[in-house]
Amino acid sequence: xxxxxxxxxxxxxxxxxxxxxxxxxxxxxxxxxxxxxxxxxxxxxxxxxxxxxxxxxxxxxxxxxxxxxxxxxxxxxxxxxxxxxxxxxxxxxxxxxxxxxxxxxxxxxxxxxxxxxxxxxxxxxxxxxxxxxxxxxxxxxxxxxxxxxxxxxxxxxxxxxxxxxxxxxxxxxxxxxxxxxxxxxxxxxxxxxxxxxxxxxxxxxxxxxxxxxxxxxxxxxxxxxxxxxxxxxxxxxxxxxx
Numbered sequence: 001x002x003x004x005x006x007x008x009x010x011x012x013x014x015x016x017x018x019x020x021x022x023x024x025x026x027x028x029x030x031x032x033x034x035x036x037x038x039x040x041x042x043x044x045x046x047x048x049x050x051x052x053x054x055x056x057x058x059x060x061x062x063x064x065x066x067x068x069x070x071x072x073x074x075x076x077x078x079x080x081x082x083x084x085x086x087x088x089x090x091x092x093x094x095x096x097x098x099x100x101x102x103x104x105x106x107x108x109x110x111x112x113x114x115x116x117x118x119x120x121x122x123x124x125x126x127x128x129x130x131x132x133x134x135x136x137x138x139x140x141x142x143x144x145x146x147x148x149x150x151x152x153x154x155x156x157x158x159x160x161x162x163x164x165x166x167x168x169x170x171x172x173x174x175x176x177x178x179x180x181x182x183x184x185x186x187x188x189x190x191x192x193x194x195x196x197x198x199x200x201x202x203x204x205x206x207x208x209x210x211x212x213x214x215x216x217x218x219x220x221x222x223x224x225x226x227x228x229x230x231x232x233x234x235x236x237x238x239x240x241x242x
Contacts, residue, residue, distance in 0.1 A: 083143035
C-alpha cells in the first residue's frame with residue numbers, strides 16, 4: 001500500500017497545464033468534471049455514501065502561493081470537533097506570521113479573515129511526539145478533542161502520511177472543522193497521477209474518520225456531540241471557487 005502511494009506521488013506528470021487528461025479520467029471514474037473559466041476546475045465524486053469535491057485553481061490561503069489543490073467532504077461530525085495536521089515548515093511560518101500580526105503589529109485579536117487553521121494553532125495544544133512517533137519529524141497535529149485525533153491517527157492514515165515523498169517546505173494542511181474534512185496543498189500544475197494520489201490519501205482520511213465516528217467509543221459521542229455520518233451530497237454553498 002505504501003509503495004503504491006510513493007509511486008503515485010512521484011509519477012511523471014502530463015504536459016503542463018493540459019487538462020485534457022483530467023476530464024477523461026474523471027469521466028472514466030464516473031466523477032463530474034467542470035472547468036471554471038480558464039483558472040481551474042472542479043471535480044465531484046463519492047466514496048460510498050460520502051460526497052467529496054476536488055478543486056484546483058488559484059490559492060485561497062495566504063500561505064500557499066500560486067495554485068493549490070483543495071479537497072473537501074462533509075462528514076456530519078459534531079461542531080465541537082476541530083483538528084488540524086500540517087507540516088512543520090508551515091507551522092513555523094504560521095507562528096511567525098501570528099507574531100508579526102498580533103504581537104509585533106497593530107492587530108490585537110483574530111478576525112474572520114484569519115484562517116481557522118492559524119487560529120487553532122494558537123488555541124489548541126499540539127500532540128506530543130510520543131503520541132505520533134512516525135510523524136513527529138515532519139508534521140504537527142492538534143485538536144479540540146485530543147482522543148478523537150489520536151484515534152484518527154491510529155490506523156493506516158499515519159503510515160501513509162509518513163511515506164509521503166513531499167518537499168519539506170511544501171505546505172500541506174489536513175483539517176476537520178464544522179463537520180467538514182479539508183485538504184490543502186500547493187500544486188503548480190494539475191495532472192492525473194498527482195490528483196489521483198491526493199484523492200487516495202483524502203479518501204483514506206475519510207475512511208479513518210468514518211471508523212472513529214462509527215466506533216462505539218467515539219469521543220464526540222461520549223461528550224454529547226453529534227457524530228452521525230453524513231450521507232448527503234455536498235451542499236451547493238455558492239459557486240465553487242477553483
